Amino acid sequence: MKALKFFLRMWGFIVGMVLTFAALPVVECRAQVDDIRSAFIEEIGEVDKTTYVIGHTCPDSDTVCSAIAYANFKQKLNVKCEARISGALNRESEFILRYFDVPTPPVLESAVGQNVILVDHNVASQAIDGIDEANIVEIVDHHNLFGDIKSRAPVFYLRMPVGCTATIVRMCYQKNNVTIDRKIAGLMFAAILSDTDNLRSATTTNLDRQAADELQKLAEVADRTKFFLDMEREFTDYTGMTAREILFTDFKTFDAGGLRCGYSTVATLDATSRDEMSSRLENFMADNFSSTGVEMFFVKVHEIENYTAKMLAFGNGARETLSAALNLSDEFFLPVNLPNKKIARAISAILDRSRAA
Numbered sequence: 001m002k003a004l005k006f007f008l009r010m011w012g013f014i015v016g017m018v019l020t021f022a023a024l025p026v027v028e029c030r031a032q033v034d035d036i037r038s039a040f041i042e043e044i045g046e047v048d049k050t051t052y053v054i055g056h057t058c059p060d061s062d063t064v065c066s067a068i069a070y071a072n073f074k075q076k077l078n079v080k081c082e083a084r085i086s087g088a089l090n091r092e093s094e095f096i097l098r099y100f101d102v103p104t105p106p107v108l109e110s111a112v113g114q115n116v117i118l119v120d121h122n123v124a125s126q127a128i129d130g131i132d133e134a135n136i137v138e139i140v141d142h143h144n145l146f147g148d149i150k151s152r153a154p155v156f157y158l159r160m161p162v163g164c165t166a167t168i169v170r171m172c173y174q175k176n177n178v179t180i181d182r183k184i185a186g187l188m189f190a191a192i193l194s195d196t197d198n199l200r201s202a203t204t205t206n207l208d209r210q211a212a213d214e215l216q217k218l219a220e221v222a223d224r225t226k227f228f229l230d231m232e233r234e235f236t237d238y239t240g241m242t243a244r245e246i247l248f249t250d251f252k253t254f255d256a257g258g259l260r261c262g263y264s265t266v267a268t269l270d271a272t273s274r275d276e277m278s279s280r281l282e283n284f285m286a287d288n289f290s291s292t293g294v295e296m297f298f299v300k301v302h303e304i305e306n307y308t309a310k311m312l313a314f315g316n317g318a319r320e321t322l323s324a325a326l327n328l329s330d331e332f333f334l335p336v337n338l339p340n341k342k343i344a345r346a347i348s349a350i351l352d353r354s355r356a357a
C-alpha cells in the first residue's frame with residue numbers, strides 16, 4: 001500500500017514536471033524571439049527591410065543548410081528573412097541541395113548596411129566582408145566563443161555546445177511549434193550528418209542524435225548511413241584536382257614552439273582510397289615541401305566508411321613531433337578519427353615543450 005502511494009505520488013510529480021517543462025519554453029521562447037527582434041528592428045528603424053541569414057566564408061553544409069532552414073523558420077514566424085551564402089558551395093552541399101531539390105541561395109557580397117543573422121560562426125575573420133558595418137540581429141552558433149564580433153544593439157544570441165548548428169535550428173522549430181517541411185528537414189538532417197561525421201564525431205551529443213532521428217523520418221530518408229556515404233562520395237571526389245589543390249582545400253596554419261605549422265585535412269571514402277591518397281600526397285611532398293611556406297606540415301587523411309585516419313608529417317622533426325604528440329606507431333594510423341583541434345593541440349604542446357627545454 002505504502003509503495004503504491006509512493007508510486008502514485010511520484011507519478012503525479014513526474015507528469016507535472018513534464019507538462020510544466022514542455023509547455024513553458026514554447027510560450028517563453030516564442031515571446032522572447034519576437035520581442036527581442038522587433039525591439040531591435042524598431043530601434044534601428046528598419047522594420048520593412050529583409051534580414052539575411054548567412055553562415056561563414058568557405059561555406060560548409062551546416063553553414064548553408066542552417067542558413068536556409070533558419071530563414072525558413074523566421075519566415076514561418078512572419079519575419080522578412082532570406083538565406084544567403086558567402087561563396088561557392090562545396091560538392092557535398094551541392095549534392096544535398098540537389099537531393100532535396102532546394103535552390104542555391106544567392107551570394108551576399110557585403111554585409112555593409114544589411115540586417116544579418118549569423119549562423120554557424122561568431123568570429124569576424126570567418127564572416128563576410130563588411131560585418132563591422134552590418135546590423136547583426138541574431139547569432140545562432142555551436143562554436144567556441146571568441147567574441148570579436150560587435151553588434152550595434154543587444155542581439156538574440158543562441159549558442160549551444162552541440163555537434164551542429166542545424167540541431168539548434170531544429171530546436172527553434174520545435175520550441176515554437178513550427179512544422180518542418182520535408183525538404184527543410186532533409187537539409188538539417190544532412191547538415192547534422194556532415195558536421196558529426198554520421199553521428200560518430202566526439203562533438204556529437206544526444207540532442208544531435210535525437211534531432212537526426214526525427215529529421216530523418218520527416219525527410220523520408222530510408223537508410224541514414226547509405227545517405228551519408230552517397231553524400232560523402234561527392235565530397236571525397238578529388239577528380240581533376242592536383243595534389244597541391246587537394247592539400248590546400250581544408251588547410252589551416254598555427255604557430256607552436258616558434259615554428260610555423262600547416263595542417264590539412266583530406267577526406268576519402270574507404271581504406272583503399274585513404275592509402276592511395278596518402279601515397280599520392282607523400283610523393284608530391286617529397287619534391288614540393290619547400291614550396292608550402294611552412295616549417296612543419298601535418299596532414300590527416302581520414303576515411304569515412306570505418307572512421308579511421310592516417311597521419312602524414314613533413315619537415316624537419318615533424319614525424320618525431322607527431323609520434324610523441326599522439327603516441328603513434330610507425331604507420332601513423334589512427335584507429336579512430338580524432339578531431340583536428342585535439343591533434344593540433346597535442347602537436348603544439350610537444351613543440352612548445354621542446355622549445356622551452
Ligand SMILES: [Mn+2]
Nearest residue numbers: 062120165195
Ligand atoms: Mn557547424
